[in-house]
Amino acid sequence: xxxxxxxxxxxxxxxxxxxxxxxxxxxxxxxxxxxxxxxxxxxxxxxxxxxxxxxxxxxxxxxxxxxxxxxxxxxxxxxxxxxxxxxxxxxxxxxxxxxxxxxxxxxxxxxxxxxxxxxxxxxxxxxxxxxxxxxxxxxxxxxxxxxxxxxxxxxxxxxxxxxxxxxxxxxxxxxxxxxxxxxxxxxxxxxxxxxxxxxxxxxxxxxxxxxxxxxxxxxxxxxxxxxxxxxxxxxxxxxxxxxxxxxxxxxxxxxxxxxxxxxxx
Numbered sequence: 001x002x003x004x005x006x007x008x009x010x011x012x013x014x015x016x017x018x019x020x021x022x023x024x025x026x027x028x029x030x031x032x033x034x035x036x037x038x039x040x041x042x043x044x045x046x047x048x049x050x051x052x053x054x055x056x057x058x059x060x061x062x063x064x065x066x067x068x069x070x071x072x073x074x075x076x077x078x079x080x081x082x083x084x085x086x087x088x089x090x091x092x093x094x095x096x097x098x099x100x101x102x103x104x105x106x107x108x109x110x111x112x113x114x115x116x117x118x119x120x121x122x123x124x125x126x127x128x129x130x131x132x133x134x135x136x137x138x139x140x141x142x143x144x145x146x147x148x149x150x151x152x153x154x155x156x157x158x159x160x161x162x163x164x165x166x167x168x169x170x171x172x173x174x175x176x177x178x179x180x181x182x183x184x185x186x187x188x189x190x191x192x193x194x195x196x197x198x199x200x201x202x203x204x205x206x207x208x209x210x211x212x213x214x215x216x217x218x219x220x221x222x223x224x225x226x227x228x229x230x231x232x233x234x235x236x237x238x239x240x241x242x243x244x245x246x247x248x249x250x251x252x253x254x255x256x257x258x259x260x261x262x263x264x265x
Contacts, residue, residue, distance in 0.1 A: 014130075016063040017044040019052035019078070020094060021070045029065065029094070029117055036119070037126045048205050049073025050221045057085040057257040063129055065113070067094045071205035073218060077261070085257040090129055159212035165191045165198035172198050180229040180248050182207055184222035194247035217261055219243065219254040233262055 016033070020026035030042055040063075044055040049070045056064055056078070064082060066075035073081075079091045096115045111125050162175050174191060183190040184204045191198045204224060208216070211224065218224050225243060232244040233254070241254035241262070254262070 019046040160210040167198040182224040
């Protein structure tokens with residue numbers, strides 16, 4: 001016989017992802033979090049921005065702890081895309097750049113932890129997260145913070161202008177401006193130009209650190225495209241997209257989480 005008494009609704013379990021490229025720091029933060037917030041379920045641990053964005057879009061966590069400086073997409077890039085991919089996810093940045101970031105982080109929807117993570121500060125962050133439900137991120141604030149961090153904290157850096165790549169027994173000197181896109185291929189990266197393909201050993205996530213971010217955009221975990229080589233962007237009903245290129249017949253798939261990076265195009 002069933003119990004007719006009304007049942008209390010199940011309490012939603014708080015979930016989180018932790019994105020930090022240094023494995024020891026990532027492991028330490030996970031352990032500290034589980035001590036400070038035993039009920040929290042860590043649903044993914046990520047070592048780069050691309051995997052963090054994919055995890056946020058797929059798992060829709062309550063909280064995302066994002067290292068600002070990660071290979072490939074930075075924590076700022078991931079947060080900007082997550083504002084649409086998972087609007088209820090709260091963002092906590094992990095940073096070593098206190099002097100550039102703290103005033104912007106204090107606006108409320110964004111929190112921060114300084115490296116090395118202080119337990120007292122972590123406890124305060126946990127209490128804030130527990131007392132507030134998910135709220136939409138201020139995309140303009142993230143954009144302004146990104147410009148400030150890159151210009152001041154990271155310092156100016158000259159983007160890559162040419163690369164040496166292998167095509168059979170031949171070694172080619174390729175101008176980066178001539179590259180249509182880069183595609184990950186196991187331990188190598190395929191460099192695709194209008195004339196053909198070549199291979200380099202540098203992985204995708206390291207390439208993003210040295211390419212001009214205003215020209216080259218990651219559109220998939222395995223693909224970086226030169227925006228100057230794009231003829232058109234086609235959006236479908238599922239939120240994904242397809243890029244048509246100027247001098248190549250193939251098209252490139254754009255994962256749904258990355259479509260937000262193209263909203264101003």
